[in-house]
Amino acid sequence: MTTDLETRNAAPRSDNLDPALFGQTPSQTVGPFFHYGLPWKGGADLVGASEMGARPELFPEAHYILNVSAPKDAPEGEVIALAGCVYDGNGDPVSDAMIEIWQANAAGRYCSADDPREDLAIDPNFTGFGRASTDESGVYRFRTVMPGRVPGPGMTVQAPHIAVSVFGRGVLKRLPTRLYFEGAEGNETDPVLAQVPEERRDTLIARRREDGTWWFDIVIQGERETVFFDL
């Protein structure tokens, strides 16, 4: 019994292609060195064409190969600055976290074919996805628009909110959370906030600072730990 040498393959083994192991690919940490590969120029600016989001100071200029977001016209809605600090279980800032956001446009429509509401227009100048990393002081920043309200389960309507993912060295699987806005219409009746124990709801509320920035700290562990969701 001979096989054609050119097509002879190594013996199959217990690995990614083993049918007996088929299932979700497990999560791993983003590690400490993602800055040259993931956060692109403009990734943190959902409104304009600035270079917000990139960290070119962390590697040689010749190796900044990620694209710059394409220029776009201004999206509809109220432009907001969004920022916060990420803290670890000691209360120390996390200087190598990556934050992603996903939100509806000002009219409450997601830029996605899976949002079936044809009566609400997609804003051609607004995608609703952003990516930023924390700086040396643990702070992340975005520029975006205030999201509109979107439907919740049943006949409910959700308060304006932004879906947030937290990644980082030491974070084996992303931590999904949500950001709401202090004083926004609908917070009291929001179906998701209602599922959060009352004493922890505060951890999901961004507050407006004097300079107008909506500030949202993320506490990964410990006192006033941010509520993370099982997704």
Add this chain to the structure above:
Amino acid sequence: MPYALEDAGSPPSLVPDYRSTGLRSPSLAPLPLQQTLTETTGPTGCWDQLMGGAMADLTAQHEAPPQGQRIVVSGRVLDDRGRPVPNTVMEIWQANAAGRYIHGKDNWDAPLDPNFTGAGRVITDDQGRYSYTTIRPGAYPWGNHKNAWRPAHIHLSLLGPAFSTRLVTQLYFPDDPLIEIDPIANAVPMPYRNRMVCRFDIATTVPNWALGYLFDVVLKGRDQTPFEDDHHDH
């Protein structure tokens, strides 16, 4: 329709052997969430608007080819019922052949390669297929414990169709003795750890050009509806 939750291969957040998880893992269990439009939608089909086009050849980004063993990594992105996930973006980043990252905070004494950045991006086709060309990354020492070495790995980042399907993972290489003593890979219980090990494949190998490896990424799929046939085709 909501997306599936994690399956048995998912690592816990706290793994004491991986020391950085100590202060970076929530102490409270994650809250169940009835998925809404927010969780079942995602920025699909607009990557060119955000990040620009594909960067599928990591060996052709500079003036000369990088040092190292040229490889082709290809496979499919599927959901957990075996259905292809088309037109979705996979971002990758990695160390060079010596195990050195281009990152300014990587101060390990191994050579940088001016012709290798180690960042790429591919979009799956209508069958969920992807392929990229790179060099095999080297193993890498880290400060987790005395004489700690990360196995050679490529970082992968996928968004998939929805906020719920977001995945960041790492691809490992077969026959690497460092995998079984690596706290990060071992955060995933056996046998599921092996889902992250790619397969050498002679059919993917390009004669006189590059060794070939296969790696399928499986994302969470929508929960099954009673009206659909279940069909695995992998």
